[in-house]
Amino acid sequence: MDVERETDIFDVTIIGGGPVGLFSAFYCGMRELKTKVIESAAELGGKVAFYPDKVLHDIGGVAAVTGAGLIGQVVRQGTMFGPDIVLGQRVEGLRRREDGIFELVCAGGETHWTRTVILAIGNGVFVPRKLEQPGAERFEGVNLHYSVDSLDRFRDRNVLISGGGNSAIDWANTIEPIAAKLTVVHRRTQFAGHESGVTKLLNSSAAVMTPYWLKEVHGDGGRVRRAIVEQTETGETFEMEVDEVLVNHGIRGDLGGLANWGLAFEEERIVVDARMETNIPGIFAAGDVTSHPGKLKLIAGGFMEGPMAVNSAKAYLDPDRKVEQIYSTHHEKLIAMRR
Template structure:
């Protein structure tokens, strides 16, 4: 409560990843009151949760930057505006009251009020996709991981990276110069990554195993010791000694809650117009969660989208809440 009146923000940004953080900074720049809400215990999204050591290449004016450093820069950028944040708060409902004010409710029972909402959810609640290997869970945290949190973990180690997309190749390139040996396994001979990333992998010292899959993991009660690799064409199995295994075959996403809000979606993506507004007036979305003709799921376009959303939300507020 402030001065006897219920606090009502100009915008609440749901999602504290890179797009949400930049949106918070830009809202502050536009002299808007803003609050960040995130379901995790820390801001940064996948930059801090999964890929802190990964190189990011699609930021304007920055040739390359590690995920953890990009997060630090984005956070520092917003500091002058003293933007409050609510962590460990999962938004479960967004509804309008009779005065067209949006009520944002969380699973913990918190209710926040705002004139507009920015959904910067990435791809929703992300869970690393697991391989169907019987003893995989036993070795999670004991040599099996789903990202690179510290380069020291892989220094002078024999490492396997499983996957053929951008995330897998980016992680492989992040650690290739620190490992003693690096094997990249992919089920086919066609990588689902950007051309430049694929070229860099083939130019590196990594041993690329196409038509290969992780078949079995062995070790003791403390750590992984070896892995069996199966050729997907011939069925031949080879056992190699290994210290660390990174599985990067994608993420599973939970967007059931968003679908219940009545927002128009296509598959697992929120449909937005040219103003980055959803089907609910006053509710905007930006980043990997959205879809529109020509959409690219990169941080760079996401920051542009949230700028557009903030600018149009400012106009929306002026037209709909001239008295607040």
């Protein structure tokens, strides 16, 4: 398919509509780059949309913000300069024309044209790691959960959480004050979450069972009624009644067709240099999907990498012109918006 109009070609196309992708879109606007954002989900937000009620404390200058609150802020900021937003399309294929323009082909056959690409896809399309128990799927969406869409469903309930990472620890500390009873099971003796969160959990009213794993769930009428957990060292089992079960065994990412573009990978992450350049000229990356020395896997780290990728894209588009530093406090359009 050929481009019919020059207006179909964008300076930068950002693949991924999470916080890093949206902040990158904002910075593209500051640099006056014609920008498009393509997000495979039906809404913006990325992985953060999986935990709208979770409170984040590790974003500089923001003491506390919920996932939903952060999404609202980054969407407002990221769309400030009017980038073209495309939802519900998953980019799979990449072709480079003789004139250097990239053609991005989506799973549904849609094609987008761009001079540069910034990959801000996190771990790709997120899929929760589910219970490997036949029949467990019949309880999903009722009272077997892999994410939290509403805290109220856990209020005054007998809740079981399975998992030992940051997500499980954070949700345990959030749910504990409102649950009638909370039990946390983890297959290892030590938790993998941040120390402060683990300490808070261990000092709470929650019943913590380690090293145990969630072996079976049983119920009727589409609801889990009982759970069986097993001590990993002795094989001893324990049966408990439950009202709600939350499984936080992590998520796995699926990069789809991007894995076949010829990008250099290291442990399923895209290798970039200090300028966020990949091994393919004109393609840059930022956020969790990247691998480089000193990588900081935090949203705050991605907020630094995004503008670096944008500056590199700007230099790629105009190699004969030095890319000067730019600040929001001196930006004429932003100053005009505040008036």
